[in-house]
Amino acid sequence: MTTTLPTDVTAAENRIRAYVRHTPVLRAEVDGRPLVLKLEHLQRTGSFKLRGALNALLAGPRPEHVITASGGNHGIGFATAAAILGLPATVFVPSTVPPDKARRIEAANARLVHAGATYAEAAAAAREAAGKPGARYVEAYDDPVVIAGQGTVGAEIVRDAPEVDTIAVAAGGGGLAAGIALGGHGRLTVTVEPERCACVHAAFAAGRPVDAEVNSVASSALGATRAGEKPFAVLSSHPVRSVLVSESEITSARDRLWEEFRLAVEPAGAVSFAAFLAGRVPGELPCVVLCGANAEWTPAG
Incomplete structure (x- = not known):
């Protein structure tokens, strides 16, 4: 199977640069551990898409x-x-x-x-x-050209925070995660999914994309029933770790992002931060991608 190459991410950057925001990174320390937050929820349209x-x-x-x-x-x-x-x-x-x-x-x-x-x-x-x-x-995620476009998120992270050694990202059908794997220049990609909305995790367990349950507070953004063939091919050939988070961990992470940083994200945007808080993201300096902010919500309390 032919998959997109890292050079395609560079071509994508050149194509879309005039239309998208180069979103910032925020260096922080949470629970005594340093991390970098990629504020992709500030992208035009409220997500990386x-x-x-x-x-x-x-x-x-x-x-x-x-x-x-x-x-x-x-x-x-x-x-x-x-x-x-x-x-x-x-x-x-x-x-x-x-x-x-x-x-x-x-x-x-x-x-x-x-x-x-x-x-x-x-x-x-x-x-x-x-x-x-x-x-x-146009496919939402199962397309090499779409994957390359999403990979520009990873390229920006590497450029702005080159000391990052791990990038954690929410995974729906796998397009953004595959793009991160390509744009991350060999850094470990941690795909994070809700426990009951985890088609990428299911694909790794089965060795191929398979149908999976879709039942989560984050399912409007991560609700693919099956990982894409092309994203899975990329993820299977790069350093990737797949982890899961619970519903309560997602909502707690979302609320903490607001309380501690005044960052308002949707549940899917908090999934990777939930994994970090739970100790499931390795690395000396991990980057957590906050991928979306398209939801109406009120923080707890």
């Missing part, structure tokens, strides 16, 4: 109409990327999409279509709709 969507739309021939499927964040990033480039866009979403994320997709001038109860069902409907002439379907 804009990077991969832009890279995919800029890398190929210009279509008449672009179509995708999303549980929320990819749809917002994709719709925004299409608007930036002046492309008509349609986003298929499952019935479980949070209303605020659906609203933001439509606010970016994309046509919103509800289809099915899961991301997989929405994706099947989107692929069928993309069969018309002039239309192009």
Whole structure:
């Protein structure tokens, strides 16, 4: 299987640089241990997804109409990327999409279509709709060009904090984690998932992508039922450790990010920090990626 190469991450940086934010890093000490926080939740659209969507739309021939499927964040990033480039866009979403994320997709001038109860069902409907002439379907995560776009997060971390030795990141279908593995220049990637929403962990256990349960407070962003074949190929050929966190660990980590740093992230954005707090992220100086902030919530207390 052909997978994207580190040089593709450099090409992606060159393509998308004019449209995305180079998000900052924050050096901190938590529970007596140093770490670096990558504030990717401050990205335009509130998550890293804009990077991969832009890279995919800029890398190929210009279509008449672009179509995708999303549980929320990819749809917002994709719709925004299409608007930036002046492309008509349609986003298929499952019935479980949070209303605020659906609203933001439509606010970016994309046509919103509800289809099915899961991301997989929405994706099947989107692929069928993309069969018309002039239309192009863009994968949310199972695409080397999308992976390379997400890999620009890792490239920024390496450039801004070269002493980082481990990068912890939430894993949905595996696109961001695979990009981090490529852009991280050999550093250990720790994929972090909720216990009941862990298709990448299940893929490592089975040796291949398999269907997995989707039942978590973070499932609107991490709700892939199966890891992508292409992300898994990348993750399987790089230094990667897969760990899980509980629901209570996720919400506690989210609330602590607000209380201690005044960083407001969605549950998926706190997953990697939850693993750090639980002692499941190794390294002398790990980096924790805060990947998204697209949720309406009120911190505990």
